[in-house]
Amino acid sequence: MSILPRRSAAAAALAVAIALPLAGTAGASPHDVPGTAGASTLTDTPEPERPEFYEPPAQIPSTPGTVIRTEPAPFLLDPLGLSSSVVTATRVMYSSTDADGVPIAVTGTVFVPRTDYVGASDRPLISYTAGTQGIADRCAPSRQMEELVEYEGLGIARTVGRGYAVAMTDYQGMGTPGTHTYMARAAQGHASLDMARAAQSLQGDDVDADNPVGLMGYSQGGGAAAAAAELASSYAPELDIRGSAIGAPPADLATVGANIDSGPYNAFALFALLGVAQAEHIDPAPYLNETGEEVAAAVEGDCVYDLFDHAFKDTGQYTESGERLTDLLAGDTFAAAVTEQRIGTLRPNAPVVINHAWGDEVIPFEVGKQLGSDWCDQRTRVTLNGGLTPTHVGGMVPHVEKSMYFFEKRFAGGDTANSCWRL
Structure with missing residues (x-):
């Protein structure tokens, strides 16, 4: 993600889809960087002891x-630790x-199977980036695994079951101090690539710099994952990335934001405004009324399972102007931020597959299709898979299965079908 000083990234975030939020009264200093000691939240809302x-x-x-630092982690869906004989x-x-x-x-968290990998390459390492978790520290994937409420266990278990090592980041500011930079493209891409680097440098396993890498x-x-694929050539050129499996990507925040504003996924818009505002040093307080500031402070403590607390609320009731967030973010103050967060402006460093359900009600299929077209224009090999399974949630399982097929081909040195001729 390119960086514009103090750009209105708040807007960008808002459009995001499975990850968007809305408010954020910025009381924190721009020097309070999430992920550093003593950082405070954007709304100055105290975080529970971590x-x-x-x-x-x-x-x-x-x-x-x-x-x-490291410590043993509980394995998702295995509270008795029975899987420790087959995976660390x-x-x-x-x-x-x-x-x-x-x-x-x-x-x-890093998962490494104890069994040998039987594929054509060294054991692959998948840098696995989670779908929307929320914005509070308690939402961090590494913490939700311990609570046995991490839905990404579905994809992790399937990927580890193929013999791949998996490294899943918690993202900036989720788990650590400060507001999670939800939907901030550069921060998320960096966290993914650096997670792979960290996994390769861990002692005591069979994953190192020689292992091929996939992004998912x-x-x-x-x-x-899409942002990481675009940033890899300049940010982490030493990683041997063979391919990226991208599911329902919120590549165009404006389109996604307009789709979810004031609907059942309103919480995503709230997450995004806070996340992007934090990343871009934007104070949203002047644009929020008293109700908006109260909601923003409450959202600092929300996870994805608090989704329905904000569903079907008119976002115009949160702003000083009475405009809905979509209209506010389309204005002069925030428009540049939305454009800045767009994915598809840089060329990925390896072939990609985009898996997206035709009936996705959160992130429209056309957003994923347009991303594929943008990458094709930059001479990237793109496989676009539409899906019959309805809804955004329903598209996840097919994405996992199609990703496994894609990675098996890529790690063996082959390619999947090129869809660019029809994009």
Whole structure:
């Protein structure tokens, strides 16, 4: 993601789809960087005490991907630890950089099968980016696994079952201090690529710099994986990325935002405004009325399962002008931010597959199709798979299965069908 100083990224975020939010009264200083010691939230809402593991050190290594600390992690859907005989699970804190290039601490989890990989390459490593979790620290995937409420376990278990190592980031500011930079393209792309670097440098497993890498994610995770694919050549050129599996990507925030504003997925818009405003040092307070500021503060503590607390609310009731968020963000103040967050302006460093349900009611299929077309124009090999399974949630399982087929082909040195002729 390119970086514009103080650009209105808040708008960009808003349009996102499986990951958008809305409010954010900025009381925090622009120097309070999420993922650094003592960072405060954008709304100055106090965060609950977090486990010691998630507190960043006073000095963060300047080399992205450096492992700061590790500890054993509980394996999702296995509270008795029975899977420890077939897979290791390690919680990791590592260094990354935010959208401005400032060193930050990010957490995540690395899964490595104990069995040998029987494919044509060394064991592949998948940098797996999660779909919308929420914005509160308690929503971090590495923490939700311990609570047995992490829905991404479906994709992780399937991927580990293929013999792949999996490294899943918690993203900037989720788990660690400060507001999660939800839908901030550069921060999410960096977190994904640095998660792969950290996994390769872990001691005691068979994953290192020689292992081929794949990028994979759905919804918010699809956007993060797509951003990582575009940034890899310049940010992490040493990673041997063989391909990226992108599911329902929120590549065009304006279109996605207009689709979800004041509907059942209103919470995503709220997440996004806060996340992008935080990443771009924007104070949304002047645009929010008292109700909007109260909602923004409440959203700081929300996870995706709090979705219906904000469903079907008219977002015009949150703004000083009475405009809905979509209209506010389309105005002069925020329009540049929306454009800046668009995915599809840079060429991915390897072939990609885009899996997107035709009946996706959150992120329209046309958004994924347009991303494929944009990448084809840049001479990227793109496979576009439409899906019959209805709804955004329903598209996830087919995405996981189609991704497995794509990666098996890529790690064996082959290619899947090229859809560019019809895009």
